[in-house]
Amino acid sequence: PSVTTLNSRRFTNKLALLLYLVHKVAAIALVCFLIFKGIQGLIDGSNPAKRKEERFLKYLLPQVEAASLLSITLAFAWQKALREWPQIMVYFILWCTFFMSLSAGILLICFQKPATDGVGVCFIAFAIGNGLYACWVSQRVGFCYKVLLKSLEPVDKFRDLNQPAYWMLGAGFLWMSLWILAVVGALNFYYPALVIIALLLSLCWTTEVMRNVVNLTVSRVIALYYLRGMQSNTQFCFQRALTRNLGSACLGSLFVPAIEAMRIIARGLNLLEGEDEFMFSCAHCCLNVMQSIFRYGNGWAYVQIAAYGKGFVRASQDTWALFEREEMEPIVDSDMMSAICFLSGVCSGSICVIVVAAWTAKVHQPFTATISLLAFFIGYLMTRIAMALPHACVSCYYVCYAENPANRLFDKTIKERLELIKAGRDVVVPTPRVPRRFTR
Incomplete structure (x- = not known):
């Protein structure tokens, strides 16, 4: 690509950008309206919802705000620790998440309420899966550490x-503060459950877009350093991510989490054993769909979106084509960085649950399950925003290496790994492909 391409001025994925902006205007209007309804309910002494709103403001708002502040602190603690001690932190995140989610689940079950029991069982089930995953990937931690250490050097x-x-x-904290007030106001409106679900979905999309704005900013700075040796201005890259590339961030924020979830399901199906034709037919169908979708939408695309101003789908295709050209699919398929970032978010959420649940159980136990779920989502979402920096650095390392393996800024880490894989002397866990029994 030419230098001109690196300075593309066109807006990417305009339809997704328009959809997000319309959604955001509607969300802001809804939040403001619900805050007004909440204030109206508090002022109107004859309103039967007044007492409920007062309880929520007294027993829910302080804990949620505390969870937000705690999650921001944890977010930067994870990021700083990962940058300073990558080898230790990879292991630490894997197992700390296991212990924290298990502890949160046990604590919630100890309250002996149906709601807290249900939430607690979910945490314990996740902890078991987390522990199995940590054992499963133990052979890949060494390579993950090497790539992480090398990719963080330009930072x-x-x-x-x-x-x-x-x-x-900061923007996330302010929005969540208004958001929780809107949730309280929804109690004084029609269909409060549906309104709160809509607010939650909006919050998830908004925070995911925030995370990908950070991802795009860091990706452009690091990618231009690898590709052109340029010392880019971070503020300019940030402005670009908030304007020209925002549409791609919005589109990717909608589809990449779903694609990653499908990837996990596909991997689970690939582990099925037996002769049940129906189950294998389902696995066959799912794996075929997975192969097609992952080529047209994946998290690696953000590097080329940031560097060249490509649309999300084209960037996904071009990036995967680079991996195929360099025969890097086994390596990127088994990359652990996305899992590490995800687990750090879960760990922060679990810590927030432990703190907030213990606090709420002392002051107003009926709210424990509700506030625990809110605290978990807040802790998870805020941590993912901060962890976008190391995630983007690792993505840039892989994608820029695939584009120019001869670049002097890259060492032999990936090359040696590929040689070991080709020689059958290394273990990888690839994205599931269609089993041979279906391709005969």
Whole structure:
């Protein structure tokens, strides 16, 4: 690509951008209206919902705000620790998440309420799966550490690279503060359950877009360093991510989490054993769909979106084509960084649950399950925003290597790994492919 391409001025994925902006305007209007309804309910002494709103403000708002502040602290603690001690932190995140989610589940079950029991069982089930995963990937931790260590080297050259994460977390904290007031106001409106679900979905999309704005900013700074040796201005890259590339962030925020979830399901189906033709037919169908979708939408695309201003789908296709050209699919398929970032978010959420659940059980136990779920989502979402920086660095390392393996900024880590895989001397866990029994 030419230098001109690196400075593309066109807006990417305009339809997705328009949809997100319409959604955001509607969400802001709804939040403002619900806050007004909440205030109206508090002022109107004859309103039967007044007492309920007062209880929520007294027993829910302080815990949620505390969870937000705690999650921001944990978010930067995870990021800083991962940058300083990558080898230790990979193991630590894997097993700390196991213990924290298990502890949160046990604590909730100890309250002996149906709601807390249900939430607690979910945490314990996740902890068991987390523990099995940690054992399963133990052979890949060494390579993950090497790539993480190498990919984080350019970060020290850009002192302000974390500023976009600061801005996004600050905006996230303010929005969540208004959001929780809107949730309280929804109690004084029609169909409160449906309204709260709509608010939650909007919050998830908004925070995911915030995370990907940070991802795009860091990706452009690091990618241009690898591809052109440029010392890019972080603020300019941040502005670009918030304007020209925002549509791709919005589109990717809708589809990448769903695609990753399908990837996990497909991997589970690939582990099925037996002769049940129906089950294998389902696995066959799912794996075929997975292969097609992953080529047209994947998280690696953000590097080319940031660097070249491509649309999300085209960037996904071009990036995967680069991996295929360099025969890197087994390596990127078994990359652990997305899992590490996900688990760090779960760990933060679990810590928030432990703190908030213990607090709420002392002051107003009936709210324990509700506040625990809110605290978990807040802790998870805020941590994912901060962890976008190391995730973007690793993505840039893989994608930029695939584009130019001869670049002097890359060592032999990936090359040696590929040689070991081809020689059958290394273990990888690839994205599921269609079993041979179906391709005969």
